[in-house]
Amino acid sequence: MQSPRPRVLVVHDDEVMCDFVVDCLEPQGYAVETRPAASLSRLELGDINLVLLDMGWPESDGLDLCMRLRSVRAAAPIPIVALTDFAEETRDVVAFGWGLMDT
Numbered sequence: 001m002q003s004p005r006p007r008v009l010v011v012h013d014d015e016v017m018c019d020f021v022v023d024c025l026e027p028q029g030y031a032v033e034t035r036p037a038a039s040l041s042r043l044e045l046g047d048i049n050l051v052l053l054d055m056g057w058p059e060s061d062g063l064d065l066c067m068r069l070r071s072v073r074a075a076a077p078i079p080i081v082a083l084t085d086f087a088e089e090t091r092d093v094v095a096f097g098w099g100l101m102d103t
Contacts, residue, residue: 005031007047011039011065012054012083021052039069046074055084 008030010021018034025032035042042048051069055062062084069075 005029006049007031007033008050008052009039009042009048010034010052011069012052014054017054017083039065040072043069043072043075043078048075048078051075051078051080053080053082055082 006029008021008025010018010032012018012021012034022032022034033042033048039051043051053062053066053069055066062082066080066082069080
């Protein structure tokens with residue numbers, strides 16, 4: 001029996017970036033989901049292995065979204081990797097304090 005593919009949830013508001021991530025990861029054996037509007041409810045299912053989170057949301061702060069993702073009990077052990085171009089180092093440090101992974 002074949003083992004299930006690792007599941008990656010991409011939380012990004014740019015469709016081009018989402019398509020790029022899918023094109024890069026799916027050929028490597030990952031199952032990629034790109035439904036940012038349903039990210040909190042999707043994490044509650046407990047079958048996501050990694051979250052790629054855009055920190056530069058136009059309508060809200062990416063740190064706020066990170067905190068909301070971390071509030072989902074099933075998501076506590078899931079690594080969250082920030083997709084960011086923060087200009088300020090301070091903001092990066094705060095993001096890592098909320099559970100983002102350094103890559």
